[in-house]
Amino acid sequence: MKATNLNRRQFLNASARATMTAVAFPAFVPAAALGRGGAVAPSERFVMGCIGVGGQGTRGMAGGIWAPEGGFIGRPEIQVVAVCDVNAHNRENARRIVNEKYGNQDCATYHDFHELLARQDIQVLLIATGERWHPLLSLAAAQAGKDTYCEKPTSVTIQEAEALRTAIGRYGTVYQAGTQQRSSQAFRFACELVRNGYIGEVKEVIVGVGGPPAHKTCSLPAQPVPDWLDYDLWLGPPPWRPYNAAYVGSWMAYRDFSGGEMTNWGAHHFDIAQWGLGMDGSGPVEIIPPDGKEFPVLTYRYASGAHMIRDPQRLQREAGVDNGVMFTGTTGKVAVWRYALRTWPEHLAQVKLKPNEIHLHAADNHHTDFMNAVRSRGQPGANIDVACGSITVCHLGNIAYELGRPLRWDPAKEEFVNDAEANRMRFRQMRSPWRV
């Protein structure tokens, strides 16, 4: 390797002199970054681009149940300038919404994300495609130095999530996964009760979510590609197959595109389980698929001895809902779902934490939490370490279902223990030219 002409001392000395002279220099971030209230001039707003503006993308951009203030375009500190989608209908609809909001015709449209990412003026991104695209787009955004709010699930495989984590760590951009339960008071409080020992030692977690996708492969007949869709770009990294409307309409049912409900709702509720167990960035040590005997449902074992099961029916019986999370400890229980919390004994719901107890990342709006991190350069609640750990738990369950036998997992090394066959399932080769 060629020696570099490095004079670090010189660099530092020059820097020190610059410090001493204290000449005026621009602030780190736009004025909006300092949280200044009131109207923000467009020139001082964070400039945003949106990739993937179908149902969820439009809700995130322009308002929905988790963004009652009107999504990102409803925020005074944000200026959306471009939308990108391989579906022309979605693209035009999003452009209309943005232009109506701002009362101009300035919103640019792209069907190829490379063009949007190449824009230097765009600082923050909303990504809401299918998850087969999430890691590639988030990674490309990090390479371009852009902060990203990316809807869940984070990835289709374990390795993709890890690659994204490496990239985010490399570029130091802000990444927030769209697991908005991390910015919900009820979910946070449930986890705080668990983490502070109010239910004793955790013995069991019941997670109420659906299972893996219905179809491992694809066999549907070819149909003509509609003229409003760039199908090849829609398809992206998974193996090629001819266009069929069912793929575009129901991609979550196909293993090539998705982890099914295991990652759709699992990205939310397994994530809360991880949070409550204090296992962010880590995971279980054993995963046991249903065996019809001792383990009637998918079961995870943690090193602490706690078990976690996917059992919506039992959750229904015990908590009255089939979609949520329930922690059972030696002295009590807490169940949480959208949007309620139930405790046994009941009075636990009235607990107020003291300053010296464990307080989890406090946020009450997931978009606000993201923007706070963009301003402060700190970590949002669903940062890449959290997201990578939680989506891995979901993927581990799917791999156990697929292999049909118990698996041992090393959460530190992020590999199955002495199990080459399972380790293959951590990744998939992508269709050329895609890679992470």
Next chain:
Amino acid sequence: MKTTRNHLRFLLPAVACLIVSAFGAPAAGEDEVLTQLRQFSYGRDPAPLTNVERMVATVTANASDLSARQKLAESLAAILETDASYEAKQFVCRQLAIIGTARQVPVLAKLLTDDQLSDMARYALGAIPDRAVDAALRRALDRTRGPTQVGIINTLGFRRDRAAVRPLGRSLNGADRAVATAAAAALGRIGGAEAARLLQRMLPTTTGDLHLAVAEAYLACAEGLVAQNEGERAMPLYWELFQKGQPASIRAAALRGLATASGAEGVRFALSSLRDAEPLVKRAAIGCVQRLPGHEATRQFAAELPTLPPPDQVVLLGALANRGDAAALPAVTAAAKSAEAPVKIAALEALGKLGDASVVNLLVSSAAGGSPAESQAALNSLRTLGGEGTDEAIARKLEDAPGLRAALIRVLADRQAVSAVPALTRTAADPDERVSIESFKALGQLADAASVPELLKLLGRVQTDAVREAAEAAVTEVSRRITEEARPAEPVLAALREGPPEPVRCSLLRVLAGIGNAPALTAVQSALQDPSGVVRAAAVRALADWPNPAATQALLDVFRSSQDPTQRILLLRGLVRLMGLESGRTPAQTWDLCRQVMQQARGTDEVRQALSLLATVSDPQALALVTPYLKDESVREEAAMAAVKIAGPLAAVHGDLARQTIETVLAVSQNATVRQQANTVLESLQKNEDFVTAWQLAGPFLENGKSAKEIFDVPFSPETGDKSTVWRPITAQGAPPIVDLMSALGGTQRAAYLRTWIHSDQTQPARLELGSDDGVKAWLNGAVVHANNADRGLVAGQDKVPVTLQAGWNRLLLKITQGEGGWAACARLRTPDGHSLAHVRFDSAHQETAPPAR
């Protein structure tokens, strides 16, 4: 990148040969399955695929039987060497990604140069942990071009094949930029000195995306060195990438690398870059402030604070707060005295995360003497401040800061500062009413059973109504936390037995009403005989305010005997409220209570109250009692409101009665609110009309090991007309009316049946509108009219089926399957164009006369 290289080839033939799935057919032998697989094409019966998937699942589930796995892998790989379809070969590659070994590498390697199948060959080869794969990929490198070559390079990089570095170096210098970019990325993944040398050589000569890829790969090489604890060797690489002229995102990443890899000097790198011209680099510098470890780093960053302009001090203070290291405390404390308001506020906020008892004085003085924003920031930080003895330190300040006393008491309450209870019992007697009220509020939260006697003493001494109210609330709140076994009302009853003055007796009765247990009720009932009229009135009010239905009968008894009109109205209001609470009463008991109240009601005001009581009872009898009052002008609007409130919930099961009632209300009422609510009920009736609400239910039915999809066509007894089937009534609830099978039966992978009879006065065409979660099959008069083996959530009318109703009774039978999650169904009959259907009625209890389903 666009490619349509495969698409057109498949479109027409696949559509042409679409055939119906033979799902569930008996499994063929292995050879037959593989033969069928060879012919598979898109759109054909997927049974060969699912059969092979099962075979693969069987061998993977049995990890110890390697020979079975190897045999299957060989059989599948053999298909790749035949003239099998593209789809079959693609599918085989998927399976070999799971079970393939070194033995299948040669056959897969042949496909690497096939532009159609190369991606799938990599799909399989990439998963096989054998060096033969890498050699095969390297050989294919020179024999491919364009996207196929890019794919091979990606897989070589993914596998971190060190032997590929030199050939990749050649690709890096090639004319195809996509290939060169892929080669750069692969070299970055592989890493090492040789890869770094090749990349370094490209740095000055590349541009655009290729340059970004080269620079990123070079970063990855540096990271590889850091991971091997060779940070010093990584420094030159980072330094080179940090130079001006490199893309901003690369410089930002290089700064992070420099700061991390350079040990103690990292702090200086970060600090120096706080003033870089590139915003991305500045942001990276702030990120470094938050992540570089060590107290010394904290001190160095903190020491920089005074040298920065105020806006950057604000950002740095936030970053120091995020570090959570108390080593920054001296500098942050100094910043809290800054003349610049934003800096001061940021410092006060940071103290809340970093400080302890030692900064209580500073925060209290800032809260007392600062601007409103500073005061707020200081109080917020006092709420979150950690450390030992902090509660006590704040409690001590109650004495020193009279102007801030109320705010500090709120802080102590928010902190759950139980140790402050003695101090709060002192401030409860503060002459400042605000302080006294806040003290009682805090005591209500923080005090325990042992404090109740002291609180009662304080209650006995209060001078103003506002403070008395706060004191009563505090005693009530604390008493409610005492378990029933520990007799929560006992201290209050003991105080009452001592015969305190009239105002205190009244207070204690109100507290007893808050506690609301049986001894408290007995004491309040006794107080109805108190010699003091004021106390008796307080007892009546306490009964009217009782928090649970236990006092209902007592209220009714007093209401019967009371002659005081004001008191009677008060009691009626209490009754109305209690009747609205959850209770163990049967509907008959509820109805009887209402009837008694109506009988006792005197005069217009009381009738109005009684009508509002009736409004809480969803029963046709209640409607019958209310309707006559619609003709009484003095209470017409109250009767109308009650009628609407009763009719609303009744609509699902007594649609005709509800409609009649609403129409009457609309004819007589002039009140806009009443009319609006009546119209809402009417709209809902119209929207939900013709839904079947009364059904008979049979089930659950299941077969071991079979999924919901598989039992969809299994004929259980309701389909065969088996007389032993047990049917039970069930009512659809809600708007639209839905049968909640999950609540009724629960479980997964099963089916249930719903049936009812529809009488049509004439033969007429109709539309059966179904909603189901999950699948639904429908029979009308024994014939299957609809089958949808779906896995879905319910949407009313999601399936619309044309049917013909015969004159007379028609039997409707539904089979609803359940996979996982929700399980529900709904159905209604409309005209073929979706309007209300005339001349029909439903009866779920009609006698079975129809033939069994076919």
